[in-house]
Amino acid sequence: MEAVKASPFSSSSNSCYLSRNPSLTLPRFHRISIKLPFFDGPLLSSRLVSVCCHNPNSDSFIVDQTVTGYGNRSKSPTHLPDDHGQASASSPSSAIDFLTLCHRLKTTKRKGWINHGIKGPESIADHMYRMSLMALIVGDLPGVNRERCIKIAIVHDIAEAIVGDITPSDGVPKAEKSKREQTALKEMCEILGGGDRAEEIKELWEEYENNSSLEANLVKDFDKVEMILQALEYEMEHGNVLDEFYLSTAGKLQTEIGKSWAAEIHARRNSRLKNRLN
Template identity: 85%
Template sequence: MYRMSLMALIADELPGVNRERCIKIAIVHDIAEAIVGDITPSDGVPKEEKSRMEQEALDEMCKVLGGGMRAEEIKELWQEYENMSSIEAKLVKDFDKVEMILQALEYETEHGKVLDEFFLSTAGKIQTEIGKRWAAEITSRRNSQLANRLNYRSNARKDDSMYDTARIVLKMKYVSITMTGRRPSLLLGPLPAVITTGKSTEVPSEIKSMDPETKLPKKPNFDPLKAHELTEGGQPEFRKVYVPAHRLKPLENAWKEIYNLIYKVMKVDIRMNLKARRVELKNKPETPDIGHLQRCADFVHAFVLGFEFRDAESMLKCDELYVDSFEIRDVKSLRGEHLSRAVGRLSGKSGKTKFAIENATGTRVVIADTRIHVLGPFARIKVARNCLCSLIMGSPAAKVYSKLRRVASRLDSIA
């Protein structure tokens, strides 16, 4: 927090740049971000929605000040930053991008992850020279860090291959050892007593106990690690699911069931962030499986997309369920009444066509405006999507029904 302000403070003197104004713009931006939260490209929040949330945070700041000259100055600084109408605003915008990739580098170093999306989202978008220099330095350090990590893994693979070779050598009945009596590098443990037979020595029959037919001790059986034990340093993991405005009321109505299912059954912390309009999930020491966090996030995401509670709940119980989403315009470029007719063909009279596809393929389909979501196993989603695409392209419903009858028996054999 407030690192952008520090960047503005320690930056080199630039001609025509008001350092004090840069610091003010950075502070206003950081306070708004503290209220809304740090929205990253991976959160999937639209740019318009992000601007709306930040504008609400700005209004809240001005409300706390009670209006007056200071509140007007904050609004002026914010608009200057949003419109990038000055060299100071452009410089602070670059500081924001530099601070984001710097934070991503720190996360990579601390947790051992690769966060390419943060660096790709800022590539070629930094305008000022000082921003380009700082970004180049951060990228250079990241490349060195990734290279060191790659070398470490390469050496680890070499060690593994040496260990496998040693196991193969130890399975041999007889091993020839040079007259020096020196222990070979691939053999583990002390060198057994040897019997000299000329130029080479022969290992006695004790080595025969290493034959493949010899019964080995049972493998140790350990209890599975809990979720917090699998992460670096025991740090909790988070998931965030954005909730559009039209799904807030259904989420509120079903919140009690969702909360009981996730918090009490799956042992995952959950809360609703009303300001950011998103559901936030976090694992805890009591979470029995690290996969529960992602399952809960998929469950909430499916409910937010428009699936019924019972259908979305099945994602918590089955590992093979997925949600596939696509736009009608991705299949065929349609506008106006042509687009409306395509949506009508997908639904059918009173939803007859959609229900037929769901029942034949064992999937669930949600048609939200021009976006289609399909929930089910991968193979069944593929069949349902082919039928939906045929309807979008203009195929009559009767032809799709005949196709469904042909594949229904084959789908019944899919596990």
């Protein structure tokens, strides 16, 4: 080991060097302490180690104290403040845990289609993805933040990764459904490790749930429009008649965009039904 300059974390105020060079002499019981970050793995687990040397001519250092910190996966915080005091991104461990849980959104099929005998129906993630595309392609609207609409569309059903797709046919009261989803969302944010991103997901979800903004109004409409568009596609693919889904959205659209897109879907469906009769 060549000369090692004392760490700025050292408890000693003196600048010093630790060396095996015999020409460097210090009092026999002089104690030098430095603290260095020590990593147990590929930046996933680390400790802050205090290293002492009681005899500078010794071939080894004595580990005097270990402080748990940084990326310890079981005990340490999963995000650290940045230079501006803001919470940084979640740790790799928390991020992958969160994303793994969200895999259920890709595999959980939408129950309404299952109940109507649709084979290979769309997943929750399929539904949210096309809603996000709707928010992406919609024209600019006064007072509406399109990027926020995209984010709301991505997270509006995210709690279903835990609670599943609860439909009216399940007989669960609306307040109870919301309570279950809110509890699930809290759990998911804890898995993510808290911090700014988890708080943003929570705010976006609550905004949609409470229908409390122009963006939420629009995404609520996209939710209904995407459903009836999917119904039309399943009718064309399987020959089913899925009147229930169209009727469930009648008179419930809040925006002109939602109404105009829904009208186009209804027009295409009516044209198709007319052609079938002929």
